[in-house]
Amino acid sequence: MKITCSRQQLNDAVLNVQRAVSSKSSVPALEGILIKTQENEITLCGYDLELGMTTKIEASVEEKGSVILSARLFGDIVRRLPADMVSVSVDPKNITTIKSGPAEFSIVGIPAEEYPELPTITGETSIKIAHNVLKSMIRQTIFAVAESDAKPVHTGTLFELGKNKIRLISVDGYRLALREETAKCEEEITFVVPGKTLSEVLKLLEDDDTELEILIGRRHILFQIGSYCVISRLLEGEFLDYKAAIPASSTSEVIVSTRSFINSVERVSLLITDRLKSPVRCQFEDNEIRVSCSTAIGRANDQLDANITGSNVEMGFNNRYLLDALRNTEGDEVKIQLNGALSPMKVLPREGDAFLFLVLPVRLKNEN
Numbered sequence: 001m002k003i004t005c006s007r008q009q010l011n012d013a014v015l016n017v018q019r020a021v022s023s024k025s026s027v028p029a030l031e032g033i034l035i036k037t038q039e040n041e042i043t044l045c046g047y048d049l050e051l052g053m054t055t056k057i058e059a060s061v062e063e064k065g066s067v068i069l070s071a072r073l074f075g076d077i078v079r080r081l082p083a084d085m086v087s088v089s090v091d092p093k094n095i096t097t098i099k100s101g102p103a104e105f106s107i108v109g110i111p112a113e114e115y116p117e118l119p120t121i122t123g124e125t126s127i128k129i130a131h132n133v134l135k136s137m138i139r140q141t142i143f144a145v146a147e148s149d150a151k152p153v154h155t156g157t158l159f160e161l162g163k164n165k166i167r168l169i170s171v172d173g174y175r176l177a178l179r180e181e182t183a184k185c186e187e188e189i190t191f192v193v194p195g196k197t198l199s200e201v202l203k204l205l206e207d208d209d210t211e212l213e214i215l216i217g218r219r220h221i222l223f224q225i226g227s228y229c230v231i232s233r234l235l236e237g238e239f240l241d242y243k244a245a246i247p248a249s250s251t252s253e254v255i256v257s258t259r260s261f262i263n264s265v266e267r268v269s270l271l272i273t274d275r276l277k278s279p280v281r282c283q284f285e286d287n288e289i290r291v292s293c294s295t296a297i298g299r300a301n302d303q304l305d306a307n308i309t310g311s312n313v314e315m316g317f318n319n320r321y322l323l324d325a326l327r328n329t330e331g332d333e334v335k336i337q338l339n340g341a342l343s344p345m346k347v348l349p350r351e352g353d354a355f356l357f358l359v360l361p362v363r364l365k366n367e368n
Contacts, residue, residue, distance in 0.1 A: 001035075001037060001063055001064065001065025001066065001067060001088070001089065001090040002061075002062040002063040002065075002087070002088075002089040002090075003037060003042055003059045003060065003061050003062065003087065003088050003089075004059065004060045004062070004085055004086070004087040004088075005042065005057060005058065005059035005060070005085070005086060005088075006057075006058070006084065006085060006086075007078065007081050007083065007084055007085060007086045007100055008084070009057045009058065010057060010078055010086055011078045011079055013044050013055050013057050014033065014044065014071070014074060014075045014078050015075065015079075016053065016055065016203070016204065016228065017033055017044045017045065017046040017053050017054070017055060017071075018033065018046060018071045018072075018075050019046070019053070019200055019203075020046035020047060020048060020051045020052055020053035020200065020230075021033060021046040021047070021048060021071040022047075022048035022049070025048070027114075027116075028110060028114075029068050029110050029114040029115050029116070030047065030048060030049065030116070031070060031071060031072075032068035032069055032070050032071055032074075032110055032115075033045065033046055033068065033069055033071045033074060034046075034047075034066065034067075034068050034112060034115045035066060035067055035068075035069065035088070036066040036112065037059070037061045037063075037064045037065055037066065038056070038061075039061070040058065040059065040060070040061060041056045041057060041058055041059055041061075042056070042057060042059045042061070043055070043056050044056075044057070045115075045118070046071060047115075047116065047118055049116065050194070050196075050232065050233050051194070051196060051197050051200065051230070051231075051232045051233075052118045052119075052230070052231045052232070053200065053228060053229070053230050053231075054118070054228070054229045054231075055227050055228045055229070056227055057227070063089075065090055066112035067090045067094055067096055067109040067110070067111075067112055068109060068110035068111070068112055068114065068115055069096060069107065069109050069110075070107070073107060074098075074107070077098055077105050077107075078098075081098075081100035081101070081103055082100055082101040082102065082103050083100040083101030083103075085100065086098065086099070086100040087099045087100070090109060094108065094109035094110065094111055095107075095108060095109070096108070096109040118231055119219070119220050119231060119233070121215050121216075121217035121220050121221075121222050121231070122217050122218060123217060123218055124215040124216055124217045124222075125161075125185075125187060125189055125215070125216045126213060126214065126215050126216075127161060127166070127183055127184060127185040127213070127214050127216075128183070128184045128211045128212070128213050128214075129166065129181075129183045129184070129211065129212065129214065130208075130209040130210065130211055130212075131205045131206040131207070131208055131209065131210055131211070131212055131225075132205075132206070132207050132208060132209055133181050133183075133209075134201075134205060134212065135202060135205040135206075135207065136179075136330070137166070137168050137179045137181060138157075138168070138198050138201065138202045138205075139202060139328065140168075140177060140179045140328045140329075140330065140355050141157055141168045141169065141170040141177040141178070141179050142157065142170065142195060142198055142199060142202065143170075143177065143324045143328055144170035144171060144172055144175045144176060144177035144324070144357070145157060145170045145172060145195035145198075146171070146172035146173065146195075147172070151237065152235060152237060153192055153235045153236065153237030153238065153239050154171055154172060154173070154239070154240065155194060155195055155235070156192040156193050156194045156195055156197075156198075156234075156235040157169065157170045157192065157193055157195065157198055158170070158190060158191075158192050158239045158242075159190065159191055159192070159193060160190050161183070161185045161187070161188060161189045161190070162185075162188050163185075163186075163188070164182055164183065164184065164185060165180060165181070165182060165183065165185075166180070166181055166182075166183040166185065167179070167180045167181075168180075169239075169242050170195075171239075171240050171242060171245070174318065174321055174359070174360050175321050175324070175325065175357065175358055175359045175360060176242055176245060176246070176344075176356075176357065176358035177325075177328070177355070177356075177357050177358075178242070178355060178356040178357075179354065179355045180353070180354060180355070181354070189216060190239075191216055191221065191234050192234060192235040192236075192237070192239055193221055193232065193234060193235070194232060194233070194234075194235055197221075197230065197232035200230060201223050201225065201230055204223075204225045204226070204228050204230070205225060206226075212224055212225050212226075216234075219233060219234055220232065220233055220234060221234055245344070245358065246344075246346070246356065246358065247337075247339045247343050247344060247346060249339060250310070250337035250338055250339045250346065251310050251311045251313070251338065251339050251340060252284060252308065252309065252310035252311050252312075252313055252337070252338040252339075253308070253309050253310055253335065253336070253337050253338075254284055254289070254306050254307070254308050254335070254336040254337075254338070255306065255307040255333055255334075255335055255336075255350060256289065256304070256305075256306040256307070256333065256334060256336065257304070257306075257332065257333055258326055258329050258331060258332060258333060258334045259332070260304045260305075261289065261304060261306075261326055261334070262323060262326045262327060264289070264291045264302045264303075264304050265280055265291060265319060265322055265323055265326070266323065267291075267300065267302050268280055268291050268292060268293040268300040268301070268302055268319075269293065269319040269323070270300065271293055271294070271295045271297055271298055271299070271300050272293060272295060272319055273295075276295040276296055276297060277295075278293055278294060278295045279293070279316035279317055279318065279319075279362040279364060280292075280293050280316065280317050280318075280319045280322060281293065281314065281315075281316050281364060282314070282315050282316070282317065283312070283313075283314045284306070284308055284312060284313050284314070284315075284338065285308065285312035285313075286308070286312075287305060287306060287307060287308050288303055288304070288305060288306065288308075289303065289304050289306050289308075290302075290303045291303065291304070293319070310338075313338050313340060313341055314341060314364070315338070315341050315345065315361045315364070316361055316362040316363065316364040317345070317359060317361055317362060318359075318362055321359050321360075322345075322359055325345075325347045325357040325359050326347070328355075328357070329347065329349065329355070329357075330355075331349050331350060333350045334347055334348070334349070334350060335347075335348045335349065335350050336348075341361060341364075342361060342363070343361075344358040344359060344360050344361065345358065345359045345361065346358060347359065
């Protein structure tokens, strides 16, 4: 194999594909990037048996071939090469020579035959959605994905596709995030995509309204994002009946400036550390939210104006969960619905129902 390509293009491709490579594996090939030649381009592939990523970049191909190179070492080399162009050649024993300007490296490759095959998607359903819409949907729901795998299906996000609607739902036992948009899809289908996959997809999505295609198979999903192709297994299991978790009614409604509420909670949270945990106490009454917190190192109080209708209520929250919900609202003002001190807080957009976040309260001790 002998190829020449742009160092910048190769570096960008390796940086992205590297994220799908296994950091530690009993199969050495899985710690590498597979490089294959095609007509006037090369394909780079990373795969850890759960998540796979491939991309193509332009290259001048003098001799066809393929090789697996250590992702970490190859990435480090390409990043530090001095010239704009790089040439890679592989001899019959897989010794790979990388040249750029005066710099030259010779590293040991692995035969391409040792690389596992990426899964193929069968019986697929296809949907198209704009980059910026999917980016916003993932960003507004991924924060509520469960981190521990007590129930593995909750380490992913539930996708619900209906008649020209797409809905994403994440839950972790303490909070829920739901986001809905219109999308081109004909049939009704539900599936759960791992949070790790979605965080990688998020990094590849652009901020424009060009469309990407998603193919959903029985066990796998494929995202076609520009020159990148991300394939992942789907999670199996019974996802939480989230509709039953959403309170049907509310006794109080609050309209508040998102930024003011975030600033207030951040201020009183200065007393909370990993060792000194304490709930943030919120009192909703008289068109005011009084926010307070006390730990072993002191006490903090703050207050902000809000438009409150309905009954007064005092609640406690985990500061991180409350801040995550507020920071992901993407609006200047937010509508909060409450149904007593022990029912989850509902966070909604001021107008419409594009998203819905639930934050479970923390039981407060009486301060006497």
